[in-house]
Amino acid sequence: MITKPEDICLEIESSLAESSLFSKEAQVEKGVPSWRVSPEPYYLSSEEISFFEDLGSHLLKFYTVLNSLYADSVKGQIPSWFAQYLDAGKPDDLVAYSRMKRIRGDLPGIIRPDIMVTEKGFSITELDSVPGGFGLTARLMDLYSGMGEMVVGMSDGGIPEAFYKMAESISGETPCVVAIIVSDEANDYWGEMSSLAHQLNDKGFPVFALRPQEVIFREEGLFFKNNKDEVKIDILYRFFELFDLKNIPKAELIMYSCKKGRVKITPPFKPYLEEKLAFSLFKHPVLTSLWEKELGCETFAILSHLIPDTWILDSREVPEYAVIPGLDVRGKLVQDWKELIPLTQKERELVIKPSGFSPESWGSRGVVIGHDVSAEVWRRTLEDSLAKFPGESSVLQVFHKGRRVRVRYRDNSTDSILEMEARVRLTPYYFLIDGSARLTGILATLCPHDKKKIHGMSDAVLIPCAKK
Known part of the structure; x- marks a missing residue:
């Protein structure tokens, strides 16, 4: 068994490179990522693991209630602006499709929150229902558990088997043929989706990674x-964003087949479930009683603590007698977004980011952290975001500073183990199986402590979470 930390890292790098999931040089090949490899996983306490295991049910409730409140808003049973905000900037035909009776109760098959580890605990900065990273996380979990680590999520077969069980649960077919459709826009994730499909194929599960143009339409299905054989798809895993539909070959035929009940699709074609501004609606004081009633006191209290204050950057004028709820500057309630322009760098501990239906909403694209940019960039970002509304929505969110932790990694240039002071983001993956959200793994992304944006980068360490 390999015990030297440098050799452990080299073994992990080689295994990942064989699966086309890792490049030893940054940006050597398009779509092949590079990062720093650690000889050990990110350790969580038993209490922290219990927290993440329980969190899935609360996030599933959030999506369930968001889905039902949207429908109630469309019917006029709650304020109409709830649905109007979620539909802003979407094509009318996509909005109509998302309201189709056949998919009314459908929710995303995978839920992945982005969770910052702070000095005070955890903060959920956003939810992703079309997440990348679970194929890579699956492979990392295999590698670190093979070293004897108690990797979170491995006890039930890990991510690959959970993915297939999720597909079976949604399709209602056992077994079912699963096609993971990866668009050109999402090409950076082709390697990990292909790797996941191969892992499942090796275990006898019929899962295939395909390009949209490989889908064959027949009246009886896809x-x-x-x-040489034509294989019918039972469930299609949609790994492409809805803003990109016009660029997806055969998108209309895929949607037609779903509409006719000839294929099941997850995540569903519901752009309103993919908006970061849902957190703004959750935090809106007028809607508090609705959320609390539908979520239940426990879930409402837990999510209220975890979700940062978030606002929709709505450029419409606020009446003289009204204020933007919960937003104050130097102790004074804000009536006009332009009051945020002259904030000092220290006062700008705020984040502006696209809400969802935009190519800028992928990953960290379009994210601007107020105290990490100049006053001019801050002003321009705020004004541009307001000018784009309602065609393209953005949100303002309170920045929660990550706690500093230390992590070891192998330095390529010296082939030695170095230590880095970092801030960490945790991304647990929950798979919807038989009505429950099952925790199947947690990826830790650790970036140098001076980086404000925590995401996959060549300077980051990416490791699975394990029990101490």
């Missing part, structure tokens, strides 16, 4: 060529 098919693809596997060697």
Whole structure:
């Protein structure tokens, strides 16, 4: 068994590179990521693991209630602006499709929150229902558990088997043929989706990673060529964003097949479930009683503590007798977004980011952290975000500073183990199986402590979480 930390890292790098999931040089090949490899996982206490195991049910409730409140808003049973905000900037035909009776109760098959580890605990900065990273996380979990680590999520077969069980649960077919459709826009994730499909194929599960153009439309359903045979797809995993629909070959045929009940699709074609501004609606004081009633006291209290204050950057004028709820500057309630322009760097501990239906909403694209940019960039970002509304929505969110932790990694240039002071983001993956959200793994992304944006980068360490 390999015990030297440098050799452990080299073994992990080689295994990942063989699966086309890792490049030893930054940006050597397009779509092949590079990062720093650690000889050990990110350790969590038993209490922290219990927290993450319990969190899935609360997040599933959030999506369930968001889905039902949207429908109630459309019907006029709650304020109409709830649905109007979520629909802003979307094509009318997509909005109509998302309200289709056949998919009314459908929710995303995978839920992944982005969670910052702070001095005070955890902060959920956003939810992603079309997440990348779970194929890579699955492979990392295999590698670190093979070293004897008690990796979180491995006890039930890890991510690959959970993915297939999720697909079976949604399709209602056992077994079911699963097609993971990866768009050109999402090409950076092709390697990990292909790797996941191969892992499942090796275990006898019929899962295939495909390009949209490989899908064959027939009146009786969707098919693809596997060697010389045409194979019918039971469930299609949509790994492409809805803003990109016009660029997705055969998107209309895929949607038609779903509409006719000839294929199941997850995540569903519901752009209103993919908006970061849902947190703004959750935090809106007028809606508090609705959320609390529908979520229940426990879930409402837990999410209220975890979700930062968030606002929709709505450029419409606020009446003289009204204020932007919960937002104050130097102790004074804000009536006009432009009051935020002259804030000092220290006062700008705020984040502006696209809400969802935009190519800028992927990853860290479009994210601007107020105290990490100049006053001019802050002003321009705020004004541009307001000018784009309602065609493209953005949100303002309170910045929660990550706690400093130390992590070891192998330095390529010296082939030695170095230590880095970092801030960490945790991304647990929950799979919807038989009505429950099952925790199947947690990826830790650790970036140098002076970085404000915590995301996958060449300077980051990416490791699975394990029990201490």
